[in-house]
Amino acid sequence: MTPYRFIAFLLASAALSSCAQTPPPPPEPESVRLARELRALIGDAACTSDAQCRTLPVGAKACGGPAGYLAWSTAGTDAQRLAALAARQREAHRRENEASGLRSNCAVVMDPGAACVAGRCQLSSSLGGRN
Numbered sequence: 001m002t003p004y005r006f007i008a009f010l011l012a013s014a015a016l017s018s019c020a021q022t023p024p025p026p027p028e029p030e031s032v033r034l035a036r037e038l039r040a041l042i043g044d045a046a047c048t049s050d051a052q053c054r055t056l057p058v059g060a061k062a063c064g065g066p067a068g069y070l071a072w073s074t075a076g077t078d079a080q081r082l083a084a085l086a087a088r089q090r091e092a093h094r095r096e097n098e099a100s101g102l103r104s105n106c107a108v109v110m111d112p113g114a115a116c117v118a119g120r121c122q123l124s125s126s127l128g129g130r131n
Contacts, residue, residue, distance in 0.1 A: 029096050031059065034089035038070065041082055045073040045121035053114035053121035056086055060094040063106035067093065071114040071121040 038058060047053055052075045059067025072082060096102075112125035 029092070031089055031093035031096055034085065034092055035059070038082070038085055038089055041085060042070060042072040042077055045071055046076055046119055047073045047116035047121045048075070048119070050114075050116045053116050055111050055114045055123065056082060057111070058086055058089060060090050060097060061106070061109070062097045062102050062104040066090070066109055068109060069111055069123060071123045073116075073121045 035058065038056070042056075045053070052073050054072055054074060055069045056072055057066030057068075058070055061067050097104075112123045114121050115124050116122075
């Protein structure tokens with residue numbers, strides 16, 4: 001093979017390999033997208049008192065019950081819209097668990113409660129035991 005043909009071969013190989021596309025990432029599960037929407041709807045969960053703070057059960061464990069909780073504020077969140085979105089997210093998570101055959105430890109996830117700390121509603125379990 002002459003040097004020119006060899007160089008032409010290398011250039012052609014490089015051009016063809018640069019056209020190779022990586023496969024697209026798998027689609028995001030619906031429950032993950034809806035969980036992101038829930039967090040966006042809750043926003044910064046601004047509050048001025050503990051009375052404005054609530055907890056929202058989210059997700060679904062394979063054995064039943066919520067996978068966890070989010071803190072939210074009644075001061076700036078539409079409660080009806082939040083409940084409807086949480087129900088959609090919970091159902092999507094349940095369907096995904098069922099379709100994947102996922103099992104869980106069946107431990108009950110207790111509602112940790114929420115409190116207003118530094119102007120934001122936070123889960124009480126994240127406050128070092130504060131009720």
